[in-house]
Amino acid sequence: MTGLKGPVMRNNKTKKGKDLIVDRASLLKVSLLVFFSAVLSATIMWGDKAYPETIISAFLLTGLLLVILYKDLMRYKPAIEKNYALLLLIGILLTGNFMIGRGFYYILEGFTTWLGNIDPQVTAYAIPLATGSMLAALLIDIHTAIVFSVITSLLAGIWLGNPFYSIFSFAAGLTAAFSVIRCKRRSAIWRAGLFVGLVCMLASIIIFYQEQFLTLNTVAALGFAFANGLIVATLVSALLPLLEYSFKISTDISLLELVDLNQPLMRNLLLEAPGTYHHSIVVGTLVEAAAEAVDVNPLLARVSAYYHDI
Template identity: 45%
Template sequence: MREKRNGKRKELKETLQKKPEIPRIYIRKLPLVLLFGLLTSVAVSKSLSIQYIAGGFIIAGILFSIFYRDIIRYKPDYIKNYRMLLLLGLLLIFTVTTGKMFQYFFQKFTIGLGTVPFGTAIYGMPIAAGAILVTLIFDFHTAIIFSFTVSLLTGLWAETPLYPVYAFVGSLVGAFSVMRCKRRSDILRAGIYVSGANILTLTGILLFSGPFNPGYASTAFMYAIASGIVVSAVVSLVLPAIETIFKVTTDITLLELLDLNHPLMKNLMITAPGTYHHSIIVGTLVEAVAEDIGVNPLLARVSAYYHDIGKMKMPEYFVENQTGAVSRHERITPHMSSMILAAHVKDGVEIAREYGLPEPVIEILQQHHGTRLMTYFYEKAKDRGDGEPHEEDYRYHGPKPQSRVAALVMLADAVEAASRVLKDPTPGRIESMVDKIINHIFIDGQLEECELTLRDISMIKKKFTYILTGILHKRIDYPGFDFGEKAEKKEKKEARGRESHGNSDKKPATGGSYRERAPYTGAKKGR
């Protein structure tokens, strides 16, 4: 026993003394950070001498290291995505270079006027454009650190000691103003806010710096206003190019796709009305829980709206669009049915690319079924007695969800479909159904490649139950209206009459929808 205790103590001591390992991915991306530091040092240097570049590299390296450490701590997903990390570095260099370029242009303009003070041109640099772009493409937190880094870098060539304060305030105001950006025209409003912030900050700097010179101040204010106008122009021109080249999706693009008058949504409503209604409800479910688990609610809702667009090619083979008494699947083999169901994912990807949907939405569309088993048709194939069917033939082709948004859409899609077969949707039954469906997906291993935590899953269950309880609630009867009860009683009376005449040995005509005849058995039917 003593040896065992000593062994445990030794093991604990070694564990405590062991230095934490730095993940290799952070080390591999470090040369890229140093390269950006070198390029930035060249951009901010007053000359191309070794002395200036070396000094700029040291300062830029320190600032970039702080920036990089913050990303590792708070936004590790950006480190894993080489394209996004590259874009962030390029935006840093672009902001500094564009600032110097406009400073040079305004200086030449000042010299041409002759009577305008030369040093005021620096207040026209559109430094805030970088912070606005980072907010729209990344997030506000990253924009704050970005603004801090760029503002200090501008101090390396600005003749005015307090210019970094001017640049930082303008950048923060610009980032704030686009946090809830809903239209591309809102970028113009952001430029106006930047101009206002520039004027206020510049007033404070001029008063703090010594004797107030009205001539110098009026020219500086002119450039401060011009800076906001240039910021709007730069962002409006550069943002579409970044979205195209780097395949990134901003909230502005997502808001445009949320419009139900979008050609693709209108086509879905006409071609597959049941799928359209299903997609709207799935969108409501995912948006309700998205912020709680820390994912983009706009991306989640847009992905939910378009996740089943592949069903437009063969809408009549999906239960929510069937209006006849007999399902199309009754006339074909279970294996053929499974192939039709699986094909809607591939068809959806093709349609999405045809309409130019963003890549993140297409990826979620491709992953929203993962490799789940089409249980209904698999069990139906086993009941045919033609031998044991191969389970892989009745699974979707994947891939499994790679992000929490994709996993959220998968769960909402399955839960909404299952809610349609509840005979008496009481709150207790809805909660039980949600719990079973999500547990089934979890046990099947569909969530093992995304970063969805058990805490996230618990919150998803609670929110889905709450939303579906509100959607599926009962209503009181309308007095004076029978809504078809007489016709139903007549049908029952005729059926009893046929039975009394000896027709009870004949099979009744198949009635009801495919969903009514096929209880949920762990996977979606006809979806």
């Protein structure tokens, strides 16, 4: 019997250890969910007459949307379950997006109030909520960016109490995400911002056509809508390097900088080991073609081949 008890005790300890790990992982996920739900709901409800039931409703709704986002990511990207850095990044993108948007709205609303002849509500068309979608597309993938845009647009409509603004925000977010697919140069971010601005202008025209047209507010809305794209491009250009460095993510833009043969390391390799240098170039070309054939990132494969002997 003694021999039987030993293995049983070890199995129990192993099981308890696994349960403890699972509990810690679940606790961490729940903590992230509660934290980001609280921050998001507070950002959305800030400045409004917040009754207890309103605050609770906003918190629960935000939490529900975050759970839907997590479940969707788990469905097509199961590895995210243990990738807490990626979960943290998504939470930061979502909450930071609305914090920045709230800040811009507050500043622009005060500016139009000071002018006195423009409806302060038209400044909503300059809120750069598409920033999060563009960053999600660059740092993660297009699927995440699309779901991100859906959630952002729903929360934006709740924030401003305008269902049309949800459509406006969704159109801007999708444009931002699809405009940077396989983005190879940082200058392409500005081109994407231009597309976002044009789509925002078109969306604002459609929205204002329902109510009023060819008024001062319409012209102001068009200007704010176009500025939206420029603000998005500016924010993405500023935040992308910081997020890449903080979360150790290499986007295609960073990889393109590494593939530059004028890099000091590659030039040094050419001088000290020309045979290895030419071998790396040939392997890089072959690997890039193979990667394109199997539909994986050819740029990443090429960079890996360039530096595989260093």
